[in-house]
Amino acid sequence: MSETGGRSNQLRRTRKDLLQAAARLTRQGRNPSLEEVAEEAMVSRATAYRHFPDVNALIVEASLDIDTPQAEQLFADGAEDPLTRMERVDAALETMIRDNEVALRLMMKHALERSVKPPADAAVPIRQNRRSPLIEAALAPTRRQFRPAALKTLSRALAMVVGTEAMLALKDVLQLDETEARRVRRWAIRALIDAARKPGAAA
Numbered sequence: 001m002s003e004t005g006g007r008s009n010q011l012r013r014t015r016k017d018l019l020q021a022a023a024r025l026t027r028q029g030r031n032p033s034l035e036e037v038a039e040e041a042m043v044s045r046a047t048a049y050r051h052f053p054d055v056n057a058l059i060v061e062a063s064l065d066i067d068t069p070q071a072e073q074l075f076a077d078g079a080e081d082p083l084t085r086m087e088r089v090d091a092a093l094e095t096m097i098r099d100n101e102v103a104l105r106l107m108m109k110h111a112l113e114r115s116v117k118p119p120a121d122a123a124v125p126i127r128q129n130r131r132s133p134l135i136e137a138a139l140a141p142t143r144r145q146f147r148p149a150a151l152k153t154l155s156r157a158l159a160m161v162v163g164t165e166a167m168l169a170l171k172d173v174l175q176l177d178e179t180e181a182r183r184v185r186r187w188a189i190r191a192l193i194d195a196a197r198k199p200g201a202a203a
Contacts, residue, residue, distance in 0.1 A: 008123050015051045015125055017041045022062035034058060050124050057110040060103050061128065067096050068130045071137035082145070085138035086189050090162050093131065094182065097167050104164050131163045146196050154196035161188040 021041035025032040032040070034055040038048035052058040069092035079085060097104060111127040118126065135158050143151060160166070162185065170181035 008125075011051075011123055012125055012129075014041075014043060014047060015128060016065075017043065018048055018051055018058060019062045019065045019128065022058050023066050026059060026062060027066075032059075053110065053114065057107075060106045060110070063103055064096075064100055064107060065128070065130070067100055069093065069096060069134065071134055074134070075137065080141040082139055082142045082193055083190055085141075086135070086158060086162075086193065087186060089131075089134045089138050090182075090185055090189060093134075093162050094178075097164060098178075101167075104167075108164060108168070131159050135159060135162075150196040154192055157192045158189065161185055161192070 018037060018041045022032065022037045025037060025040055030036075032055065034048050034052065035045050037055065037058060038045050041048070048058075052061075069089075074088045074092055075085060079088075107127070114126045118124075132155065135155050139146075139151065139155060146154060166185060167181070170176045170184060174181075176184065
């Protein structure tokens with residue numbers, strides 16, 4: 001692993017540690033400061049501020065981290081069809097988004113504000129990537145059905161059609177109701193999987 005890649009992974013782990021620490025403290029009924037979360041995560045106050053502009057942004061995102069579905073729960077029955085598994089990911093994220101829409105919009109607000117004035121350290125992630133691990137888990141049993149390049153492109157393309165940004169485009173821009181938005185997402189998921197299976201896909 002390159003030095004740059006190792007640092008990026010460490011920064012992502014630190015950000016995750018801060019979110020988990022905030023979640024633990026809030027589950028205890030506390031309203032922690034950013035300094036208290038940093039202490040719980042065993043990182044410095046300065047490190048916490050590199051990842052989050054203030055405690056409100058951290059607490060909002062921590063609540064989402066708690067509600068994000070886990071792969072082991074979605075795929076406990078051992079189903080292997082990639083379309084079935086991706087539809088489960090989509091359904092779980094749809095429920096999570098519906099139950100946390102206000103918090104998700106606030107998280108997007110914070111992320112957009114940081115993207116305009118990003119951290120001095122460009123390696124510090126602006127937001128957490130929760131969907132890619134779910135997508136990778138959904139596709140894992142059938143990796144051999146796809147060429148490596150096609151699988152990589154498929155994973156990235158699927159990340160564009162599930163999750164918060166898809167909800168914003170379908171609901172706010174296209175003004176679709178929940179049923180029609182779901183139909184459009186499922187059509188896109190199927191189309192992307194079918195495209196990735198074609199000979200020469202993403203060659």
